[in-house]
Amino acid sequence: MSKLTKNQKLALSKIEAGKTYSLKEASALVKEITTTKFDASVDVDVRLGVDPRKANQMVRGVVSLPHGTGKQVRVLALCTPDKEAEATAAGADYVGLDEYINKIKGGWTDVDVIITMPSIMGKIGALGRVLGPRGLMPNPKSGTVTNEIGNAVKEVKQGKIDFKVDKAGIVHTSIGKVSFNADQIRDNAKEFIAALIKLKPSAAKGTYIKSIYLSSTMSAGIKVDPKSVDEL
Secondary structure (H helix, E strand, C coil), rough: CCCHHHHHHHHHHCCCCCCCHHHHHHHHHHHHCCCCCCCCEEEEEECCCCCCCCCHHEEEEEECCCCCCCCCCCEEEEEEEEHHHHHHHHHCCEEEEEEHHHHHHCCCCCCCEEEHHHHHHHHHHHHHHHHHHHHHCHHHHHHEECCCCCHHHHHHHEEEEECCCCCCCCCEEEEEEEECCHHHHHHHHHHHHHHHHHCCCCCCCCEEEEEEEEECCCCCCCCHHHHHHHCC
16 A cells, blocks of 8 residues: 555545535535645545435436536537537537447547437447447437537536436536635535435435535545535
């Protein structure tokens, strides 16, 4: 195990053992405990009281973060020729169809989000083995399969993210950058958690939001009191 640096020790000393912080406190503290030289991502992990193995307890959705993600999202629009200008104008980084399908078949996946049209899904289905494991497969539930190509591209570029509970019942996602101010981090976290609450399955019993942790790339996690999310 590698030794902790002075900065890492100092960062850890700022987190009180066993303490649960308010979302407001955690949003400020996550900036203080980050020691990376690059602009680290701010992540949130929420453990839900659901059994993801049951179809009626699956939690999956999308949310538009008020302050965006802080990331440069590379978007590929797989669309028919009549939609190419619309996709390009909306800010898609790559626009086309057959040439990109062939590139993906060859192993190319240098994008963050793929947006396509319902009429094209037949062609894209064959790419599942390449796109599925990388989380790049377009899905109507995440808004990436639509005839409104331009709007979909704009939303993704402005900070729309999709999320899904994993096998352990945890939803993990990035909600900003350490360079954001504390209020922006808090606003984005609140919006994400509110989206999760709206998606609570009717079959889920007991406590739904079991725990919330806020962290940054390579930092320790800060435990957040779920009851503090709605505080001013």
